[in-house]
Amino acid sequence: MTRALNPVFASRPVTIFAVMSALARQHGAVNLGQGFPDEDGPPALKEIAARAILEEPNQYAPVGGLPALRAALASANKRFYGLDIDAETETLVTAGATEALAASFMAFLQPADEAVLFAPAYDCYAPIVEAAGAAAKIVRLEPPYWRIERAQVESALSPLTRVIAINTPHNPTGRVLSREELQVIADIAVERDLLVICDEVYEHLVFDGAPHLPLMAFPGMRARTVRIGSAGKTFSMTGWRIGYVSGPARLIEGVMKAHQFIAYTCPPHLQKAVAAGLGFPDSYFADFIAGLQKKRDLMTALLKDARLAPLACEGTYFVSADIRAVGAKDDAQFCRDLTEKAGVAAVPVSAFYPAGDASAPRHLARFCFCKKTEVLEAAGARLKRYFGGRSV
Numbered sequence: 001m002t003r004a005l006n007p008v009f010a011s012r013p014v015t016i017f018a019v020m021s022a023l024a025r026q027h028g029a030v031n032l033g034q035g036f037p038d039e040d041g042p043p044a045l046k047e048i049a050a051r052a053i054l055e056e057p058n059q060y061a062p063v064g065g066l067p068a069l070r071a072a073l074a075s076a077n078k079r080f081y082g083l084d085i086d087a088e089t090e091t092l093v094t095a096g097a098t099e100a101l102a103a104s105f106m107a108f109l110q111p112a113d114e115a116v117l118f119a120p121a122y123d124c125y126a127p128i129v130e131a132a133g134a135a136a137k138i139v140r141l142e143p144p145y146w147r148i149e150r151a152q153v154e155s156a157l158s159p160l161t162r163v164i165a166i167n168t169p170h171n172p173t174g175r176v177l178s179r180e181e182l183q184v185i186a187d188i189a190v191e192r193d194l195l196v197i198c199d200e201v202y203e204h205l206v207f208d209g210a211p212h213l214p215l216m217a218f219p220g221m222r223a224r225t226v227r228i229g230s231a232g233k234t235f236s237m238t239g240w241r242i243g244y245v246s247g248p249a250r251l252i253e254g255v256m257k258a259h260q261f262i263a264y265t266c267p268p269h270l271q272k273a274v275a276a277g278l279g280f281p282d283s284y285f286a287d288f289i290a291g292l293q294k295k296r297d298l299m300t301a302l303l304k305d306a307r308l309a310p311l312a313c314e315g316t317y318f319v320s321a322d323i324r325a326v327g328a329k330d331d332a333q334f335c336r337d338l339t340e341k342a343g344v345a346a347v348p349v350s351a352f353y354p355a356g357d358a359s360a361p362r363h364l365a366r367f368c369f370c371k372k373t374e375v376l377e378a379a380g381a382r383l384k385r386y387f388g389g390r391s392v
Helices: 016-027 043-055 067-081 096-108 125-131 150-156 179-192 249-259 268-278 282-305 331-342 373-387
Strands: 091-094 114-119 135-140 161-167 195-199 225-230 243-246 318-322 364-368
Touching: 016 331, 043 268, 067 091, 067 243, 067 268, 091 096, 091 249, 096 125, 096 161, 096 195, 096 225, 096 243, 096 249, 114 125, 125 135, 135 150, 150 179, 161 179, 179 195, 225 249, 243 249, 282 318, 282 373, 331 364, 331 373
Parallel strands: 114 135, 114 161, 161 195, 195 225
Antiparallel strands: 091 243, 225 243, 318 364
């Protein structure tokens, strides 16, 4: 067999998360690379899902999602953001947020279109855009503040631009886009008649009392925006692979038609549990944020104690650190050495840029802190031992 495979995928390496997790297993390292919690979320949700498996039909759910979950999504949009969403026509349940992204890009893009992406970016964005036959136009954000500037966005626009994709709270940087930055995107989208895909999977992980601001709520954006959420992130059940999309009926219909040929539908018992979770009292969400914020603070302190230089983290599971503080110059080599020699796995931030991008920063490593306190402390002890601790 000599036929070539699709180069969009075949020419790319295996995702960095799988690579670093495999390396962590090989060397018995504490895995702070891949972003998944090391303990499950609310037991009540597992009980609901388990009962549904045993007591209810295990057959196809409706393509758009269980009515109960779609109603819960509409209610959550109103409860948290004041958005009036029609459950039947303006919501969609997907096989995780990554499938929601794929279905959205495929629904909105045609060959020769262009999509503006911000680097660093979650590594599925560009391949999906290219698989749709479109071109990814990269706007590079500059560390350590990672701010979106209008001039940068405008430099990436052309008559072929159809979509802008944003991620807030942002993986891997931990940034939460400010109202001013979101307004830049809104203004450009309205002026250029563009669609915006909003990856908001960490919407319930914004720290220090700051609010999450969905772009959909900005003037002029309701009709041109879809926002993507993740039950896996909100309820610490990443293996469930339940994501969702909210947006205007015309756009949701397009995303659903792509979704039906990608995943078709999602497990009904998990959808039923997520519907219950979205109705949890405010105390659940407050405790969830507080618990992760405490772990962020611990991770930041442990990195400092190991002589690394952590950047600010405003949300998500992740804090990045400047590795130049310990004399390292290449983030990929640093993360390999750290896993093999120190027994702690992290992810190089350069992996969130297009392959071979010479302008990608090479001095940052991303550490995941959604782990048990004792796991973080064990990782911190290994890092301190490896780097010799603080200078006195």
